[in-house]
Amino acid sequence: MSTFKTDIEIAQETQMLHISEIAKTAGVDPKYLEQYGNYKAKVDYNILNETEKREGKLVLVTAINPTPAGEGKTTTTVGLADGMKKLGKNVLVALREPSLGPVFGVKGGAAGGGYAQVVPMEDINLHFTGDFHAIGAANNLLAAMLDNHIYQGNKLNIDPRRITWRRCVDMNDRQLRFVTDGLGGRVNGVPREDGYDITVASEIMAVLCLASDITDLKSRLARLVVGYTYDEKPVTAGDLNAAGAMAALLKDALKPNLVQTLEHTPAFVHGGPFANIAHGCNSVTATKIAMRLSDYTITEAGFGADLGAEKFLDIKCRMAGLKPSAVVIVATIRALKYNGGVAKADLGQENLEALEKGMPNLLKHVSNITNVYKLPCVVAINRFPLDTEAELKLVEDKCRELGVNVALSEVWAKGGEGGIALAEEVIRLCEQPNDFTFAYELDATIEEKIEAIVTKIYGGKDVAFTPNAQKQIQQLTALGYDKMPICMAKTQYSLTDDPTKLGAPKDFTVTVRNVKVSAGAGFLVALTGEIMTMPGLPKVPAAERIDVDATGKISGLF
Numbered sequence: 001m002s003t004f005k006t007d008i009e010i011a012q013e014t015q016m017l018h019i020s021e022i023a024k025t026a027g028v029d030p031k032y033l034e035q036y037g038n039y040k041a042k043v044d045y046n047i048l049n050e051t052e053k054r055e056g057k058l059v060l061v062t063a064i065n066p067t068p069a070g071e072g073k074t075t076t077t078v079g080l081a082d083g084m085k086k087l088g089k090n091v092l093v094a095l096r097e098p099s100l101g102p103v104f105g106v107k108g109g110a111a112g113g114g115y116a117q118v119v120p121m122e123d124i125n126l127h128f129t130g131d132f133h134a135i136g137a138a139n140n141l142l143a144a145m146l147d148n149h150i151y152q153g154n155k156l157n158i159d160p161r162r163i164t165w166r167r168c169v170d171m172n173d174r175q176l177r178f179v180t181d182g183l184g185g186r187v188n189g190v191p192r193e194d195g196y197d198i199t200v201a202s203e204i205m206a207v208l209c210l211a212s213d214i215t216d217l218k219s220r221l222a223r224l225v226v227g228y229t230y231d232e233k234p235v236t237a238g239d240l241n242a243a244g245a246m247a248a249l250l251k252d253a254l255k256p257n258l259v260q261t262l263e264h265t266p267a268f269v270h271g272g273p274f275a276n277i278a279h280g281c282n283s284v285t286a287t288k289i290a291m292r293l294s295d296y297t298i299t300e301a302g303f304g305a306d307l308g309a310e311k312f313l314d315i316k317c318r319m320a321g322l323k324p325s326a327v328v329i330v331a332t333i334r335a336l337k338y339n340g341g342v343a344k345a346d347l348g349q350e351n352l353e354a355l356e357k358g359m360p361n362l363l364k365h366v367s368n369i370t371n372v373y374k375l376p377c378v379v380a381i382n383r384f385p386l387d388t389e390a391e392l393k394l395v396e397d398k399c400r401e402l403g404v405n406v407a408l409s410e411v412w413a414k415g416g417e418g419g420i421a422l423a424e425e426v427i428r429l430c431e432q433p434n435d436f437t438f439a440y441e442l443d444a445t446i447e448e449k450i451e452a453i454v455t456k457i458y459g460g461k462d463v464a465f466t467p468n469a470q471k472q473i474q475q476l477t478a479l480g481y482d483k484m485p486i487c488m489a490k491t492q493y494s495l496t497d498d499p500t501k502l503g504a505p506k507d508f509t510v511t512v513r514n515v516k517v518s519a520g521a522g523f524l525v526a527l528t529g530e531i532m533t534m535p536g537l538p539k540v541p542a543a544e545r546i547d548v549d550a551t552g553k554i555s556g557l558f
Contacts, residue, residue, distance in 0.1 A: 004385065006558060007111075007113045007114065007117060007121065008121060008122065008554065008555065008556075008558055010262070011111075011117055011119050011120070011262070014262050016038075016119055016260060017264050018038055018039070019035055019037075019259075019260075020041075021264075022258060023043075023266070025266055026092060026258065026266035026293050029047070031044075032044040032047045033258075034252075039119070039123070039259065039260070040120065040123060040128070040129060040257060040258065040259050041258045042252065042258070043255060043257075043258050043289060044255055045255055045256070045285050045289070047289055047292070048285070048288055053292070054292060055291050056090075056092075056290075056293075056294045056295045056297055057295065057296050057297070057325040058287070058291060058299065058322055058323070058324045058325055059297065059325060059326050059328065059430065060300070060301060060312055060327045060328070061073050061076055061080065061299065061300040061301075061328045061380075062300070062301050062304070062327060062328070062329055062330070062369075063330040063331070063335075063365075064305070064329065064332075064335055064336070065303075065304040065306065065339060065361055065502070066303060066304060066335055066493070067334055067335050067338045068106060068344060068493075071330050071331070071332045071334075071382060072113060072332065072382040072412065073302075073330050074095060074118075075112045075113045075114065075116045075382065076328065076330045076409055076411060076422075077093060078093060078095075078112040078261050078262075078411070079115075079116030079409060079411020079416060079418060079419035079422075080298050080328065080409070080422055080426065081093045081265050081267075081296075081416075081419075082262075082265050082415055082416025083416045083417070083419025083420045083423035084296055084298070084419075085263065085265050085416060086263075086417065086420060086423075087420065087423055087424070089295060089296055089423075089427070090294050090295040090296070091265060091294055091296040091297075091298065092265070092266050092267065092293060092294040092296075092297050093261065093266070093268065093290070093298050093299070094287045094297055094298070094299040095118065095267060095269045095282055095299070095300060096110060096269070096270075096271055096272040096273070096281070096302070097110070097124065097128055097131060097132065097257070097271060097272040098110035098111065098272065099132065099170055099200045099272055099274070100126070100170045100171055101171055101172040101198050101200070102172075103542065104171070104172065104537070104541055104542055104543035105172045105535065105538060105542060105543075106537075106538045110272070111124045111125055113558065114411070114412035115411065115412065115413065115414060116261070116262070116411035116412060117261065118260065119259065119260060119262060124259065125557060126554075126557075128257065128269070129257050130252075130253070131208075131253040131257070131270070131271070132199050132272070133170075134249050134250055134252065134253040135168075135199055135202060135204050135208060135253060136169065136199045136202070138221075138246040138249040138250050139199070139202045140167050140168065141245060142165060142204075142226065142240070142242050142246060143165055143166070145241075145242045146163065146165055146226050147182070147190065150190050156229065156239055156240075157229045157230050157231070158228075158230075159227065159229060159230045160190055160192045161192070162228040162229075162232075163192065163194075163226065164225060164227050164228075164516060165225075165226035165227060166194065166195050166196055166533075167194070167195075167196050167197075168196055168199045168201070168202045169196055169199065170198060170199035170200070171198070172535040172536055172541075173196065173534065174535070174537075176195065176196035176534060177195055177196065178194075179193075179194050180192070180193055180194065195534070197533040197534050200272050200274045200278060201273070201278055201534070203518045203521050204246070204250070205271065205278060206273055206278055206279055206487075206518060207220045207520045207521050208253060208254060208283065209273060209279070209281060209284065210279075210283075210284055210316070210319055210320075210521055211254065211283075211284070212320075213285075214247065214251060214254060217247055217250060218247045219243075220520040220521070221242075221243040221246050221247055221250075221520055222236060222237055222520075223237075223519040224236055224238075224519060224520040225517055225518075225519045225520075236519070237520075254285065255285075256268045256270040256285055256286035257269050257270050263415055263416050265416075268287075268289065268290050269282070269286075270283040270286040273302075275303040275492070276302070276303055276307055276489065276490060276491065276492045277489045277532075277533050278487065279521070280302030280303065280308040280312070281302075281308070282299060284316065284322075287320070287322065288320065291322075296427075299312075302492075303492035304492055304495075305329060305365040306365070306458055306490075306495050307488070307492055309327065309369065310368075310439065310457050310488070311487060311488075313438065314438050314486075315487060317436075318438060318442075318485060319522060323436050325430040326375065326376045326377065326378070326429035327369045327375050327378075328377070328379075328380050329362070329366060329369065329377060329378070329379050329380070330380050330382050331379055331380070331381055331382070331395065333355065333381070333383075333384065333387040333391045333392065334348075334384060334386075334387075336354075336358035336359060336362060336395065337351055337354045337355050337358055338358065338502065339358035339502045340355060340356070340358030340359075340502075340503065341357060341503075342354045348386040350390065352390060352391065352394055355394055355395065358502070358503060360504035361495070361503050361504050362379065362395075363402065363404070363504070364459055364495065364504040366404050368457050373436060373437060374435040374436055374437050375434050375436055376405075376429040376430075376432045376434055377404075378405040378406065378407055378426060379399055379404055379406045380406075380409040381406065381407070381408050382412065383408060383409060383410045383412065383418075392408065396408070405425060407425045409422045439453060439457055440452035442483050442484070443483060445477070445482060446473045446477060446482050446486070446515065446524060449485070450463055450486055450488070450512060450526055451463050453486060453488055458496065458510065459495055459504060459506055459508075460495075460496065460509060460510050461506070461508065461509065462509040462510075463509065463510050463511075464509050464512070465511075465512050466512065466513045466514075468513065468514065469512045469514055469515050472515045472516065476515060476524065481517045481519065481524065484517070484523050485523045486524050486525075487521075487523045487524065488526050489525055489526065489527045489528060489531045490510075490528045491529055491530075491531060496508045496510060497528040497531075498529060510528055510529075511528060511529065512526050512528055513527055513528065513529075514526070514527040515527075542558075
């Protein structure tokens with residue numbers, strides 16, 4: 001019988017420090033702190049304008065293409081920071097907030113795991129400080145004002161067939177992907193085809209994460225394109241006079257949330273776009289505050305490096321003027337075996353042949369970071385309980401053979417102590433000069449930018465644009481939206497747009513079926529393959545295991 005404690009049991013046994021103590025450690029003056037109970041608080045973003053300028057090193061934690069269960073990027077991020085703290089470094093963490101979709105679905109939460117977690121993990125995974133609810137409310141207010149405008153006479157001449165703004169809910173609910181609404185006669189609205197996205201896929205999530213302050217937030221909200229007129233001109237939230245009310249709903253959500261790791265390292269947890277359908281990074285505000293207050297900021301970007309890291313580097317760093325000092329690529333024995341063709345159910349069994357077969361996936365991501373983006377990089381082998389010594393040795397030996405920096409990370413089992421070797425390597429890499437560069441330049445055409453990502457980052461040979469995508473690209477170029485960065489919406493399980501093609505395929509073509517503008521966020525979204533902006537629940541959702549007792553104690557949450 002297993003003696004392992006669950007993540008929630010470990011978290012609940014931890015004696016947290018009062019959030020005012022954590023703020024003091026982080027160097028946050030009490031006047032910027034807005035407490036939400038004893039263990040979480042918001043930090044006023046005005047701290048950036050009123051504190052002495054100092055920018056610490058920025059370290060990105062990313063990963064190889066994952067298994068459906070995820071590979072422990074957040075766990076590694078937290079454990080790395082705790083390891084640095086044990087080495088006497090002034091370090092802060094900057095993470096994304098979990099979406100309720102994965103929490104109740106298959107992947108689990110986003111508060112880390114084992115002895116490398118941020119706490120209070122139940123609060124962080126369930127509602128937290130209400131940021132996602134505020135984003136959902138702002139999103140749906142805009143949808144309501146848009147439909148009301150059409151119902152009340154449609155002064156802006158909006159074509160109901162060309163509305164692009166969808167409602168959202170923070171839940172995996174496939175039933176809502178495509179709906180018909182406005183039924184029930186004239187007084188109940190104008191009938192039209194519609195649909196829902198998950199809240200993390202809302203453009204407002206991206207806007208919140210990329211906005212620098214309330215003024216920038218309002219101008220981004222005003223630029224949101226909600227649809228097109230009968231003569232094909234874009235209609236914005238500004239045209240509907242909605243930006244002010246939306247900003248009022250988001251004014252507190254714009255402030256980063258401060259919590260702590262199990263070892264009391266300060267951690268900002270703010271914003272949460274998915275990396276397969278959005279840009280997959282925490283807020284610029286949280287990252288910049290962390291860099292202002294610490295010598296090292298450890299942050300993560302979603303899914304594999306082909307998604308999260310690419311968008312972190314090509315979108316977030318470009319927009320916010322950030323320059324990373326080093327990148328950590330998380331690899332697990334099970335994900336390497338998965339990329340080597342082993343079925344999910346058999347990942348716990350030793351299989352050196354499959355492990356070696358999956359190695360090219362890791363090496364492709366390493367090559368992208370070092371050769372495309374010109375950044376120093378270390379592979380962190382995130383140890384799981386069923387990994388064998390022979391498997392761990394094989395990966396380490398293969399990496400060293402090829403001159404790839406590698407460190408074993410045992411933070412899940414040992415916390416910061418298990419992250420010291422990784423921390424030492426990251427500190428060393430941060431001192432190396434780098435020539436950080438982007439994968440493409442903004443003045444290239446939309447097609448050229450997408451082709452650069454597919455050929456340089458994914459390793460493909462070509463991009464196929466459907467007739468629909470070609471028409472959209474022509475329209476977006478004519479409207480002046482062609483000089484924006486690209487946010488690729490793609491499966492997280494493969495470097496291609498086909499989730500069954502694992503490892504490091506070559507000579508493949510990626511099909512782009514839809515290109516749309518996210519004018520508020522400031523990027524173009526290219527949808528590939530069968531990617532959905534509203535996920536569904538699995539056959540046995542994690543929600544079936546979650547419960548709460550009479551004292552309010554939650555169980556079953558990982």
